Amino acid sequence: MSRAVAVVLLATLVMAGIASVPRPADAQGVYVELSIPRVEERGRVLIQMREIFEWLGWAVEWDPWERAITAYDEDYTMTMWVNNYQAIVNGEGYALDVPPRLLYNKTFVPLRFVSEVTDCQVDYLGNAVQVTDIDGSVLMVYLQ
Numbered sequence: 001m002s003r004a005v006a007v008v009l010l011a012t013l014v015m016a017g018i019a020s021v022p023r024p025a026d027a028q029g030v031y032v033e034l035s036i037p038r039v040e041e042r043g044r045v046l047i048q049m050r051e052i053f054e055w056l057g058w059a060v061e062w063d064p065w066e067r068a069i070t071a072y073d074e075d076y077t078m079t080m081w082v083n084n085y086q087a088i089v090n091g092e093g094y095a096l097d098v099p100p101r102l103l104y105n106k107t108f109v110p111l112r113f114v115s116e117v118t119d120c121q122v123d124y125l126g127n128a129v130q131v132t133d134i135d136g137s138v139l140m141v142y143l144q
Helices: 004-017 048-054 111-117
Strands: 028-034 039-041 042-050 059-063 068-072 078-081 085-087 091-093 102-103 106-110 121-124 128-132 138-143
Touching: 028 048, 039 102, 042 048, 042 111, 048 059, 048 106, 068 106, 106 111, 111 121, 121 138
Parallel strands: 028 138
Antiparallel strands: 039 042, 042 106, 059 068, 068 078, 078 085, 085 091, 102 106, 121 128, 128 138
């Protein structure tokens, strides 16, 4: 495979959120880019839950009957319901500013809640969201 074809293939996989690119030598972890539709409600940004949480290493399950999405890792279990202003994290209830929404066959959840529940730093940059995991890995989510 020619080098040009390999570069185009890798760039396509990265933009599709399927591959990751190693960070520069002076940084920790990996750098991944993902593009998702921009969803805002009452001044709050909502982001796709599955893609973000799976990148963080959490398992994600969808219950179509309850319209509930549950994400969990070794320390946390979190459940939210579409159009419901309550979330449960490790058995404790949390009130959400805006509820999760089901759009484009994906569950979108409030960005602020993601930053409060995970041990990640989440920075809203206007047209992008940068999620930095505790190992230094960065997920850059471009909002279209």
